[in-house]
Amino acid sequence: MIDNFIILPVLVHMFTAIIAIFFWQKVNIQRVISILGSSIGLVLSLKLFLKTQGTGILTMQAGDWQAPFGITFVSDTFSSVLVLLTGIVAISVSLFSTAAVSTNRIRYGYFAIFHFLIMGLNGAFLTGDIFNLYVWFEIVIISSFVLMTLGGRKPQMEGAIKYVAMNMLASIIFLTAIGILYGITGSLNMADLAVKVAQIENRGLVNVTGLLFFVGFGIKSAVFPLYFWLPSSYHTPPSSIAALFGGLLTKVGIYAMFRIFTLIFVPDHFMMNLFIIVAIMTLVTGALGAISKNSMRRMFSYLIVCHIGYFIAGLGLFTEIAIAGAIFYLIHDIIVKTNLFLVSGIIYKARGSTDLRRLGGFYKDYPKLSILFAIVLFSLAGIPPLSGFWPKINLFQATLTANSFILILALIFASFITLYLIAKIWLEVFWKGLPKGDIEKGDEFEDLPGEKKFVLILPVVSLAAVSIFIGFGAEYVMKISQKIAVEMIDTQPYIHAVLGDLLSK
């Protein structure tokens, strides 16, 4: 069905960013504009999700150039769910930023860049054209470069150089792959590519192109052995920015991987084995890296890497159950990872450090907040009935059916290490007494005015509520995930929705 509504979640963030630029240096007006823009964005993405659920796959042909000649925007269940999650994360981080980000950062365009980043993410999720996907990726990474370096402290700059270099390299590899793909098929539209790639006889060339895409997206989504830039850069920017990066930026690489490898390059035996090996290594190395760290932020950065393994495992098994599990995990992970970094931001505000050795006594000082943070931490570890538990059942079941026992060992190992780390954080930050001597600053959080405390805690509460909903309403979320998995395995409806009557001719 053709519907121009698809483009609205992209446009609203573009206009919010432009309006925010007009109020350069006016901090309070920018805060209001950002919250308004994000709220409208959330409402529109919810509407898009409901519309897509109601009427099936929606498409939009830019400038009325019919696919495969023009740029197509497509909203299937997968895209609309991710746009909805982006909307939820955007409003939460936007609220949190109004109190957490320093006025100097806001004065130099924090909110404008933030909304450009969200615009890029929405665009990447909704586009149906592979070169257009590249352009959205570039919008996302250049905005993230600015957010990462805004403020210009030395550790930020040191993190940024690794981040910038690796992401530029990933873009070039992605561009190379697009160039080769255009050379062998003569098309850029994803649905059209799905039809044309299947007909190519030279499978070697197709596989090489697929691998180039895997490396390009692999760097962006931080899979083994391409993840090393992530733990050395994600802990440097302020926590609200890290929350956005940790929640959404690596997941856009995962989205692209799922899209490309289910629609265009359906994995053969070799690719599936490769995915499973990469998944095992990502799970194990990410978990081992996380154990070795003493700072909460660094631990969470390694946990991002570790949990990327679950998605790759789902893609490698390539059965309906496995993909549904991976998608469910994606939905849960975006919400929880964002929330984790917000929580670490509040702890940093209250204690002036994220180093476990310098933290302690949080439960004694803030009992209610500690219970809230416990919900967040436990849903990450996947303690039933919280959200991380259900997708793992699916993944384990699919792994057992496929008889890949090393993978199931790696999955259990990663879950166990996550649980161990959560217990360690709980022990060190909340239960242990506050170590004496090296408290440099007083409690900044305690001194904040009431309304600022409220906007810092509200996003954490609402994201925790979403993850409780995912846990208790698991049946509904699983139904959506299964629908996405079915759409991924049988891509005919997607191709038909985009190409329409062109196919029947």
Place this chain on the structure above:
Amino acid sequence: MELLLVILIGVLYAAGIYLMFRRSMVRLLLGLILLGNGANLLIFLMGDIAKGKPPIIKAGASVFTDVYADPVPQSLILTAIVISFGLQSFAIILLKRIYLLTGSDDLDTLNTHDKDI
């Protein structure tokens, strides 16, 4: 012409990756620029180099019968050039800031923060 371009692209990719392996930040940047140019040339080569007319169907005709030059790769390259221009200018400013902050061009000196924790 094609063979020449193939060799040129190979040289650009190889030189770009070699420069990225060096420890100097400036070489890293030059490597990224060379790689970007190599990718642009690759798109140009993959889109078939044909001397042809612009693909505009004459008034009255319904199909194009002559040999035509494919405009899509050219528009792709144009977009990619603009994007890489933006990214490269950002990277140059970033390197300058880092140089001013640390006083060094060596990438190995950029891990001071890692030792902290």
